[in-house]
Amino acid sequence: MKTFLLSLAGVLPFLSVVSSQGLPDPAALAQMGVEWETSQHASPNSTFYTVPQNFSRDLAPGTLLAVEQATNLSSYLVPSSLTLSRIMYTTTNLNGTIQPASAYVLWPYAPAPWFASSSSSSSSPSFPLVAWAHGTSGLFATCAPSNYKALMYHHFVPFALAKQGIAVVAPDYAGLGVSKTPDGTHIPHEYSASPAQANDLANAVIAARAAFPSYLPSTGPFAVVGHSQGGGVAWAYAQRQLEDPVPGYRGTVAFAPGVQVVEMITKARNGGVGPIQTDTLFGVQRLISAGITAVYPSFNFTGVTPVGYERWNILAKVQGCMPTQGLVFAGLENRDTVTLDFTNDSTTLEFAKRTKVGGKPFKGPLLVLAAENDVSLQPEVLESIVDETCEVLEAGNSTESLEYALYEGVNHFPLISASQAEWMDWVKERLSGEAGSKKRDCDAPPKARCTKRRVKGFRTDVSVQFPLPNFLVTEAEAVWQYGL
Structure with a gap:
C-alpha cells in the first residue's frame, strides 16, 4: 500500500487522467511520465548511442x-x-x-x-x-x-x-x-x-x-x-x-x-523480511522477471501476473524508466502483479545460481x-x-x-x-x-x-529520510518524479 501512496501522490494534480472505473488511466499516466523523463534528458534524440558499423561480435571485450x-x-x-x-x-x-x-x-x-x-x-x-x-x-x-x-x-x-x-x-x-x-x-x-x-x-x-x-x-x-x-x-x-x-x-x-535478490524474495514470501521490504521486493520481482527473460527468452516474464504483464507492456511501449513505472503501476498492490511460484521456477533458480553474489571468495x-x-x-x-x-x-x-x-x-x-x-x-x-x-x-x-x-547518527529522529534518490527535500505532490 505504501508504494501505491508514494506513486499516487505524484498523480494528484492530474486526476483528470482517470479510467471509467475512477482509477488513474495507466496509458495516459505512462505518457505523462515519459514526457517528464524526456525533459530530464540532456539530448532527447541523441545519435551518440547509434552503434558504428565497425562493431563485430568477434572483437575483444573492452574494445x-x-x-x-x-x-x-x-x-x-x-x-x-x-x-x-x-x-x-x-x-x-x-x-x-x-x-x-x-x-x-x-x-x-x-x-x-x-x-x-x-x-x-x-x-x-x-x-x-x-x-x-x-x-x-x-x-x-x-x-x-x-x-x-x-x-x-x-x-x-x-x-x-x-x-x-x-x-x-x-x-x-x-x-x-x-x-x-x-x-x-x-x-x-x-x-x-x-x-x-x-x-x-x-x-x-x-x-x-x-x-x-x-x-x-x-x-x-x-x-x-x-x-x-x-x-x-x-x-x-x-x-x-x-x-x-x-x-x-x-x-x-x-x-x-x-x-541474492531471488533469495530475498523467497524470504519475503515466507515472512522473513519486514512488510515494507516485502512490498518493495514484490515490485523488484517484476524487474527480475524481465532480467531473466533477457537471458532466457523462453522464460517470457514468468513471475508476473496477467495484470502485471498488461501494465508492463504499457511501460515498454513508451520505454519508461523508474518514475514512469511508479505511475504505470499506480493503483495496484505489488503482490497482485507477481506470481507466488516465481522462486520455485527452475529457470529462476538457475538464474539465481549463475548470478549469485556474496558467499564467494x-x-x-x-x-x-x-x-x-x-x-x-x-x-x-x-x-x-x-x-x-x-x-x-x-x-x-x-x-x-x-x-x-x-x-x-x-x-x-x-x-x-x-x-x-x-x-x-x-x-x-x-x-x-x-x-x-x-x-x-x-x-x-x-x-x-x-x-x-x-x-x-546525530539527530536521526528529526532528519528527513526520503527513500528516493533526489538529495533535496521534495514536495509530496512531485514524489514520483524523483526516481532519477
Whole structure:
C-alpha cells in the first residue's frame, strides 16, 4: 500500500487522467511520465548511442568503438568546473556474447593534490579513477544515466568524487543507452545479472584507458563503488577480479547492495523480511522477471501476473524508466502483479545460481555499507550474506578483508550522504596507496579480516529520510518524479 501512496501522490494534480472505473488511466499516466523523463534528458534524440558499423561480435571485450572527447554540457546540470566525455565499447553479457555498451567519464578540474605529484607532467596529468556502478534506472535504452542532465546520482557520488579530483567512469550497462546492433538486433538489459554488469564495469575501465591513455594509465589505481543494483554489481566485480583481474584495482565499496535478490524474495514470501521490504521486493520481482527473460527468452516474464504483464507492456511501449513505472503501476498492490511460484521456477533458480553474489571468495578490500531503515532490503538479511561470505573466506584461509557497517536511522539513498565522510576517505586512502594507515586497518587480524560495526547518527529522529534518490527535500505532490 505504501508504494501505491508514494506513486499516487505524484498523480494528484492530474486526476483528470482517470479510467471509467475512477482509477488513474495507466496509458495516459505512462505518457505523462515519459514526457517528464524526456525533459530530464540532456539530448532527447541523441545519435551518440547509434552503434558504428565497425562493431563485430568477434572483437575483444573492452574494445573502443567510439569516443566523444568533450560532451557539450550546455544541456547538462554538471558543476561548471567539471567536464564530461562519453565512450562506446564492447562488453560481454551473462552468456559471454559480445555486446556494445556506453559509458561516461566525468573529469575533475585537476587531479587530487595527494595524487598530482605522481602525474607525468602538468600539461598531461593522470588521474586516480573510480568505476561507478549506478542503481536501478530502468530497463530500456532511454534509462541511460549518461544521457540524464544530472547523470542520475549527481552530488551523491559522481559529482562528489570528481570535485575531490578523482575521475569517474560509469557504464550505463548493456541495453541502456545502446539498444541495438548495426543490423537491428535488440540488446536487452539483463537486470539483476550482476556478473554481466560487472563485465560492463570492467570493460568500461579498459575502454576508458584506451580512449584516454595519457590521463588514465593502463595500470593506474582505481576503486569500484556501487549502490543498490550497482552495489550488487560492485560486489560482483570484486568476485570477478579474482578470475579476470584488471590492473590497478584497489578495492570496492558497496552501498545497500542488491545481492541474492531471488533469495530475498523467497524470504519475503515466507515472512522473513519486514512488510515494507516485502512490498518493495514484490515490485523488484517484476524487474527480475524481465532480467531473466533477457537471458532466457523462453522464460517470457514468468513471475508476473496477467495484470502485471498488461501494465508492463504499457511501460515498454513508451520505454519508461523508474518514475514512469511508479505511475504505470499506480493503483495496484505489488503482490497482485507477481506470481507466488516465481522462486520455485527452475529457470529462476538457475538464474539465481549463475548470478549469485556474496558467499564467494573475492578480491578485496570490500566495504559494505547498510542502512538500518532501508525500504529496499532488510539489513539483517544483508548481514547474514556478509556472515556467509566471511565463513567462505575463513574456510579458504583468505587474507582479504570485508568490513560491514550498519548506519542507524537512515534509508536506502540517504545512506550514501550519511556515510560520505567514511567512504570518501576509504577510497582516497586506497587510491593514494595509504591504506593501512588508519587504526581500524592496523587492528584487523592477519587472516580473513571480517569486521562488523554500527554507526550511530546525530539527530536521526528529526532528519528527513526520503527513500528516493533526489538529495533535496521534495514536495509530496512531485514524489514520483524523483526516481532519477
